[in-house]
Amino acid sequence: MPKYDYHLFMCTNERPASDPRGSCMARGAGPLMEHLKVRAKEMNLPGVRANKAGCLDACDRGPSLVVYPEGVWYTVRTTADIDRILEEHVKGGRVIESLRMREM
Numbered sequence: 207m208p209k210y211d212y213h214l215f216m217c218t219n220e221r222p223a224s225d226p227r228g229s230c231m232a233r234g235a236g237p238l239m240e241h242l243k244v245r246a247k248e249m250n251l252p253g254v255r256a257n258k259a260g261c262l263d264a265c266d267r268g269p270s271l272v273v274y275p276e277g278v279w280y281t282v283r284t285t286a287d288i289d290r291i292l293e294e295h296v297k298g299g300r301v302i303e304s305l306r307m308r309e310m
């Protein structure tokens with residue numbers, strides 16, 4: 207079983223536009239996930255894996271991204287947010303308080 211230093215899960219769940227819960231895909235998770243994969247590969251970070259996830263049950267605060275092993279939850283809105291998470295958190299080991307998901 208592979209072990210990762212950092213394992214990132216990004217919600218790419220999609221619901222119909224009529225669903226009042228909304229979804230991370232409706233909030234732009236698709237291109238953000240693609241950017242995460244490409245950027246992580248470009249940075250050649252050993253021991254880091256990024257995976258798509260189903261609904262993480264934080265739909266109103268998405269697009270949702272959780273970083274393990276710390277279990278830090280982020281709301282990511284832009285590719286710049288992704289870049290910061292990879293540079294500052296995954297590479298630098300510093301949690302980015304300004305991107306942290308708000309509490310329920």
Ligand code: FES
Binds near residue numbers: 261269270
């Ligand atoms: S749809 Fe992404 S957390 Fe629920």
